[in-house]
Amino acid sequence: MKSVENTPVPLFRDIVGPEFVRTDEPTRTAYGLDALKRASGRPADVVILPANTREVAAVMRVCHETRTAIVPRGGGTGYTGGAVPTHGGVVLSLERMNRILDIDELNLLAVVEPHVVTGDLQNAVERVGLFYPPDPQSLRTSVIGGNVAECAGGPRAFKYGTTKQYVLGLEAVLPTGEIIETGGKVVKNVVGYDLTHLLVGSEGTLAILTKIILRLIPKPPVQATLRATFPTVRDAVNAVTGLIRARVIPAALELIDGDSLNAVATYLNTRSLAPEGTGALLLLEVDGLAEQVAAEAERVDRACREAGATEVLRADNESERQELWRVRREISPSLKVITPLKFNHDIVVPKGRIPELFELVDRLRSRYRLRIPCFGHVGDGNIHVNIMVQPHDEDEIRRAHEAEGELFRGAVALEGSISGEHGIGFAKAPYLTLELSTEEIALMKRVKAAFDPHGILNPGKIFPAGD
Amino acid sequence: MKSVENTPVPLFRDIVGPEFVRTDEPTRTAYGLDALKRASGRPADVVILPANTREVAAVMRVCHETRTAIVPRGGGTGYTGGAVPTHGGVVLSLERMNRILDIDELNLLAVVEPHVVTGDLQNAVERVGLFYPPDPQSLRTSVIGGNVAECAGGPRAFKYGTTKQYVLGLEAVLPTGEIIETGGKVVKNVVGYDLTHLLVGSEGTLAILTKIILRLIPKPPVQATLRATFPTVRDAVNAVTGLIRARVIPAALELIDGDSLNAVATYLNTRSLAPEGTGALLLLEVDGLAEQVAAEAERVDRACREAGATEVLRADNESERQELWRVRREISPSLKVITPLKFNHDIVVPKGRIPELFELVDRLRSRYRLRIPCFGHVGDGNIHVNIMVQPHDEDEIRRAHEAEGELFRGAVALEGSISGEHGIGFAKAPYLTLELSTEEIALMKRVKAAFDPHGILNPGKIFPAGD
Numbered sequence: 005m006k007s008v009e010n011t012p013v014p015l016f017r018d019i020v021g022p023e024f025v026r027t028d029e030p031t032r033t034a035y036g037l038d039a040l041k042r043a044s045g046r047p048a049d050v051v052i053l054p055a056n057t058r059e060v061a062a063v064m065r066v067c068h069e070t071r072t073a074i075v076p077r078g079g080g081t082g083y084t085g086g087a088v089p090t091h092g093g094v095v096l097s098l099e100r101m102n103r104i105l106d107i108d109e110l111n112l113l114a115v116v117e118p119h120v121v122t123g124d125l126q127n128a129v130e131r132v133g134l135f136y137p138p139d140p141q142s143l144r145t146s147v148i149g150g151n152v153a154e155c156a157g158g159p160r161a162f163k164y165g166t167t168k169q170y171v172l173g174l175e176a177v178l179p180t181g182e183i184i185e186t187g188g189k190v191v192k193n194v195v196g197y198d199l200t201h202l203l204v205g206s207e208g209t210l211a212i213l214t215k216i217i218l219r220l221i222p223k224p225p226v227q228a229t230l231r232a233t234f235p236t237v238r239d240a241v242n243a244v245t246g247l248i249r250a251r252v253i254p255a256a257l258e259l260i261d262g263d264s265l266n267a268v269a270t271y272l273n274t275r276s277l278a279p280e281g282t283g284a285l286l287l288l289e290v291d292g293l294a295e296q297v298a299a300e301a302e303r304v305d306r307a308c309r310e311a312g313a314t315e316v317l318r319a320d321n322e323s324e325r326q327e328l329w330r331v332r333r334e335i336s337p338s339l340k341v342i343t344p345l346k347f348n349h350d351i352v353v354p355k356g357r358i359p360e361l362f363e364l365v366d367r368l369r370s371r372y373r374l375r376i377p378c379f380g381h382v383g384d385g386n387i388h389v390n391i392m393v394q395p396h397d398e399d400e401i402r403r404a405h406e407a408e409g410e411l412f413r414g415a416v417a418l419e420g421s422i423s424g425e426h427g428i429g430f431a432k433a434p435y436l437t438l439e440l441s442t443e444e445i446a447l448m449k450r451v452k453a454a455f456d457p458h459g460i461l462n463p464g465k466i467f468p469a470g471d
Numbered sequence: 472m473k474s475v476e477n478t479p480v481p482l483f484r485d486i487v488g489p490e491f492v493r494t495d496e497p498t499r500t501a502y503g504l505d506a507l508k509r510a511s512g513r514p515a516d517v518v519i520l521p522a523n524t525r526e527v528a529a530v531m532r533v534c535h536e537t538r539t540a541i542v543p544r545g546g547g548t549g550y551t552g553g554a555v556p557t558h559g560g561v562v563l564s565l566e567r568m569n570r571i572l573d574i575d576e577l578n579l580l581a582v583v584e585p586h587v588v589t590g591d592l593q594n595a596v597e598r599v600g601l602f603y604p605p606d607p608q609s610l611r612t613s614v615i616g617g618n619v620a621e622c623a624g625g626p627r628a629f630k631y632g633t634t635k636q637y638v639l640g641l642e643a644v645l646p647t648g649e650i651i652e653t654g655g656k657v658v659k660n661v662v663g664y665d666l667t668h669l670l671v672g673s674e675g676t677l678a679i680l681t682k683i684i685l686r687l688i689p690k691p692p693v694q695a696t697l698r699a700t701f702p703t704v705r706d707a708v709n710a711v712t713g714l715i716r717a718r719v720i721p722a723a724l725e726l727i728d729g730d731s732l733n734a735v736a737t738y739l740n741t742r743s744l745a746p747e748g749t750g751a752l753l754l755l756e757v758d759g760l761a762e763q764v765a766a767e768a769e770r771v772d773r774a775c776r777e778a779g780a781t782e783v784l785r786a787d788n789e790s791e792r793q794e795l796w797r798v799r800r801e802i803s804p805s806l807k808v809i810t811p812l813k814f815n816h817d818i819v820v821p822k823g824r825i826p827e828l829f830e831l832v833d834r835l836r837s838r839y840r841l842r843i844p845c846f847g848h849v850g851d852g853n854i855h856v857n858i859m860v861q862p863h864d865e866d867e868i869r870r871a872h873e874a875e876g877e878l879f880r881g882a883v884a885l886e887g888s889i890s891g892e893h894g895i896g897f898a899k900a901p902y903l904t905l906e907l908s909t910e911e912i913a914l915m916k917r918v919k920a921a922f923d924p925h926g927i928l929n930p931g932k933i934f935p936a937g938d
């Protein structure tokens with residue numbers, strides 16, 4: 005798929021109106037970045053802001069007929085460049101399609117346009133006692149369409165599952181410009197292939213989502229938050245193992261390692277984040293009815309102490325809860341203080357193998373002389389491994405890339421995956437062959453061609469270049 | 472795709488051993504039926520019983536090279552003929568691949584071969600305090616491979632979801648004979664397209680499943696079962712609405728209509744199933760920790776009484792619980808007493824529209840002079856509509872088919888689906904166009920071709936003939 009230099013801008017102006025077709029340099033640049041401010045070197049020729057599905061379909065037909073690359077874009081909060089254009093052409097921003105169309109309390113579902121901010125939807129459904137669990141860290145700025153395209157996760161995934169567990173149906177525009185509907189308003193539907201869940205996580209390479217039907221659940225009325233500190237990561241994982249043996253499934257189970265704690269302490273200019281010698285901190289949250297929460301919090305407390313916790317704190321009100329979560333929220337800004345650049349990887353392994361993953365990271369730290377703070381969702385084995393580099397230190401960058409390759413191979417060897425949340429985009433595309441076989445990649449490409457015969461939709465993503 | 476008369480039996484004998492290649496008439500007939508004893512008129516030429524994935528792949532390669540139709544078969548408990556051969560060729564029974572390979576308590580997953588009986592897996596995981604929720608009525612005889620291929624549901628789907636919510640990864644043999652692995656042992660994995668969930672519910676038309684990794688959850692320690700009777704279906708649905716308003720999600724929520732109750736009463740030769748004038752019976756089950764169950768059972772009781780229940784019973788022990796469930800279990804044998812033949816449809820509509828579905832069924836009853844007992848999973852809107860016919864009454868069969876078409880169109884008009892659990896197979900293939908657009912069907916066929924270029928795998932299923 006080659007980009008077309010002569011993008012048919014006049015046709016696009018006719019479809020969406022001239023004010024919603026932008027070709028100025030600042031706009032094209034701004035719509036060419038991801039959350040890490042990463043660009044491809046080949047921004048879009050034009051940014052289009054359609055108002056509705058009909059306009060999306062009309063733009064797509066023009067792109068199909070003129071073989072113009074087109075990249076759908078939501079909140080631009082991705083970490084792997086999934087919404088970053090790499091072949092010029094069109095960036096199609098869904099930002100004007102941002103309405104919550106329905107919150108159906110009886111049927112426990114919401115119907116939304118793709119650009120509804122995830123946190124806004126959560127607030128809206130919680131006001132009527134309902135709950136939309138997926139909670140990516142970016143929820144104040146990321147949008148449902150992007151969450152669905154990337155199958156966003158978050159801390160609550162261990163108990164509640166990721167975005168895919170909540171998508172009931174989609175309206176989508178195919179690369180050929182046809183509008184399809186998949187799934188619907190029912191939880192059960194086995195008519196034909198499950199295209200809904202094929203589109204979830206397809207990173208905008210198969211279709212552009214224009215409407216999303218989401219399953220909601222009742223909001224758990226009560227929650228309890230605990231924080232426990234341990235000498236080592238292995239002790240913390242033992243506490244988690246103990247919890248699972250006691251058959252308790254916390255709603256959140258966040259692990260923060262010593263390197264990350266040190267970064268936050270430096271950033272906040274404090275020493276009092278955790279007891280001296282803390283190698284791992286667990287944040288645990290249980291939710292449900294009051295009696296259940298009380299019983300489960302008690303079991304969490306016990307499992308942590310039995311695993312050798314040096315301290316277990318429990319929040320008794322919302323402000324204490326926010327204080328316990330503060331360390332988690334401050335990690336990202338803190339890491340920016342260590343170095344302005346990080347290679348941020350969302351490795352996932354079966355949770356029983358987390359200690360082995362941390363042993364691997366320790367080896368990478370010493371072998372490649374790198375700072376690698378780690379934190380993440382220990383319940384589902386999804387650990388954010390942050391390789392910190394100075395942007396102008398070429399030797400460090402080289403070492404970081406070597407460590408990265410070793411990290412990915414190690415995750416796969418531990419029966420895990422190179423991405424649990426962020427997707428492949430173009431940033432991880434060169435590593436796809438570490439995890440998928442030649443036959444599996446060939447099959448995925450045939451599926452891609454079944455949707456997009458000319459390869460116009462979000463080219464350069466997922467699959468290794470030149471492959 | 473035409474069947475090949477000269478099926479390459481000697482090659483198959485070399486692969487699996489002569490004793491596992493059957494060409495005798497009784498075997499070919501027995502492996503050509505579904506749960507309704509429905510055959511296609513064109514049974515397989517040969518039944519093959521492979522021992523492992525390697526043999527499945529080798530058989531598939533021969534079929535691919537010789538353009539021989541091949542139909543995978545699990546427990547044979549399907550209702551739409553998904554495992555019934557329609558083009559001769561091979562039936563590949565997975566019955567020798569029936570081992571539970573691992574129950575991994577720490578990582579909350581099980582690894583199984585496809586022919587593990589669903590109920591056996593449930594018993595095995597419950598012995599260690601874990602839970603595999605999907606519970607199709609056929610769970611004593613249906614197998615996990617078939618459950619995954621059809622995306623089986625069951626009463627617990629409202630709270631716990633259907634089979635797709637529990638499939639983490641698959642090993643599968645493509646129609647070209649290549650072995651792929653999809654997903655894995657982690658809940659989060661966003662590397663490439665989600666082929667796992669594309670294969671779930673694909674009715675054995677895209678690949679043959681040879682290994683399945685299933686997510687498990689902790690077994691709810693306590694459950695409470697209630698039975699409530701109502702004058703009308705609308706009253707019962709009002710009770711359900713009241714429950715959802717109170718944000719209670721029962722683990723089971725079964726509705727049985729007056730026609731079904733009468734059938735069971737006749738069958739059991741009793742009058743005492745429910746109070747005189749009962750038009751609808753609800754079976755409700757809540758589960759969880761003891762305190763939560765007590766609180767929720769209380770709310771269920773209240774919601775039923777407020778909606779006008781004539782009687783609410785609660786089981787206090789397991790034998791009382793089995794007694795309450797008895798009426799549900801006896802429906803299927805009872806219906807066979809009304810007539811030996813039923814057109815059994817698993818309509819699904821958003822639950823708020825269930826009263827409209829029952830109004831439609833009432834119209835069909837009187838317009839076409841048919842007995843149509845209905846029961847099902849009211850929580851997720853999945854209602855089994857049974858059109859009863861005398862096998863030799865041609866006029867009644869004609870009326871039943873007319874009612875069937877009207878029922879399907881009505882379900883789609885109510886934002887529902889023509890199949891919530893049973894799939895399309897060949898029995899519902901003529902009706903696919905009622906629910907899916909030409910573009911959607913064309914896209915699904917392109918996906919099918921991406922997996923199966925010669926159309927050898929389970930031909931004649933899902934898609935309308937000649938289309």
